[in-house]
Amino acid sequence: KNQVEQSPQSLIILEGKNCTLQCNYTVSPFSNLRWYKQDTGRGPVSLTIMTFSENTKSNGRYTATLDADTKQSSLHITASQLSDSASYICVVSRMDSSYKLIFGSGTRLLVRP
Amino acid sequence: NAGVMQNPRHLVRRRGQEARLRCSPMKGHSHVYWYRQLPEEGLKFMVYLQKENIIDESGMPKERFSAEFPKEGPSILRIQQVVRGDSAAYFCASSPPEAGANYGYTFGSGTRLTVV
Numbered sequence: 001k002n003q004v005e006q007s008p009q010s011l012i013i014l015e016g017k018n019c020t021l022q023c024n025y026t027v028s029p030f031s032n033l034r035w036y037k038q039d040t041g042r043g044p045v046s047l048t049i050m051t052f053s054e055n056t057k058s059n060g061r062y063t064a065t066l067d068a069d070t071k072q073s074s075l076h077i078t079a080s081q082l083s084d085s086a087s088y089i090c091v092v093s094r095m096d097s098s099y100k101l102i103f104g105s106g107t108r109l110l111v112r113p
Numbered sequence: 114n115a116g117v118m119q120n121p122r123h124l125v126r127r128r129g130q131e132a133r134l135r136c137s138p139m140k141g142h143s144h145v146y147w148y149r150q151l152p153e154e155g156l157k158f159m160v161y162l163q164k165e166n167i168i169d170e171s172g173m174p175k176e177r178f179s180a181e182f183p184k185e186g187p188s189i190l191r192i193q194q195v196v197r198g199d200s201a202a203y204f205c206a207s208s209p210p211e212a213g214a215n216y217g218y219t220f221g222s223g224t225r226l227t228v229v
Contacts, residue, residue, distance in 0.1 A: 004155070031214050043117070043204050043220030044156070051215060089155065098214035099146060100169065103155035 002027045004092050004104035012110045017080055021107045023073040023090030031095040035064050035075045038087045038106065047075070047088075080111045115139070117207050118187075119221035126195045126228050134190040134224045138207030144168075145188040146218070147180060150202040162188055163210075195228045202226075 004025045013019050025033070032051045036044035048057045048064040050073075056065050061078045075088055087106035094100065118137040126132050138145050143164050148156040149172075158172040162182035173180065177195075182188040192199055202225050206218040 034217075041222070041225075043206075043222050045220070046217040049215050049217055093214070095214070097169070099144075099161055099208070100158045100172075101148075101156070101218070103148075103157070105153070105155045 002092075002094065002102050004090050004102055006088075006090050006104040006107050008107060009105070010108040010110070012112060013080055015080060015082055015111055015113050018076065018078050019080060019109065021075045021077075021088050021090075021109070023075070023104060025071050025073070025090070025092045025102075025104075027071075027092040027094055027102055029095040030068060030071075031093045031098045033064075033066055033073050034091040034093075034101070035062070035073075036089045036091055038089055040086070044089055044091075077109075080109075082111050082113060085109060085111045117205055117219055117221035119203075119205050119224050121224060122222065124224055124226050126226065128196060128228055129194050132192040132195050132199070132226055134192075134203050134205075134226070135187040136190070136205030136207075136221060137187040138205075139219060142207035142209050144208045144210065144212065145182050146206045146208075147188075147190050148204045148206070148220075150204065150223075152201070156204060159190075192226075195226075197228050200226055200228045 035047045038044045050066045063076045089106040090104040147159040150156045160180045161169040177193045202223045204223045206220045
């Protein structure tokens with residue numbers, strides 16, 4: 001079954017600290033993996049997109065990694081800011097239907113001052 | 114350039130009524146995708162439409178739900194005879210015709226449907 005699992009479910013960190021969010025997937029045949037940020041009451045916003053051949057991609061303070069062999073990904077946030085408080089969602093798509101995004105349930109991050 | 118526009122932002126319906134959700138894609142985009150997010154769950158694909166055509170409706174419930182994307186005007190997701198279980202956030206994304214597999218889809222802010 002095509003699934004995307006994320007951990008932890010929620011996380012609280014202090015402003016300025018780093019954190020790493022995890023994603024495991026069983027989607028096959030694999031096309032790409034994305035990380036989205038979703039603020040409360042808003043739609044998801046794309047942070048990174050990685051294909052099979054890419055094992056790391058950065059977007060400012062966000063760095064995503066991908067291990068296509070073990071089907072794992074992580075999102076590392078450096079020097080967290082209060083505005084980073086949001087849900088971070090791992091999203092995978094299949095090669096035969098790449099428009100059909102398969103969403104994880106997200107990690108809810110709260111950054112405290 | 115405006116992003117993907119959805120309206121209304123919030124919609125309250127009594128059980129048995131009809132709900133109509135609208136999505137205006139980004140300028141130049143002719144492909145629209147609808148997703149549903151139930152409380153405490155991830156978004157789930159519902160339907161993929163191009164202008165005047167339904168391409169993939171494999172995620173749509175078989176009854177009471179329908180979607181259209183007419184030649185002119187926004188895409189409409191229609192839910193007839195709503196039930197409490199339809200309460201969710203409904204999101205729309207769009208893409209241009211030439212979008213490849215790695216296109217970074219832009220989502221609207223969603224319509225939050227509450228059935229009372």
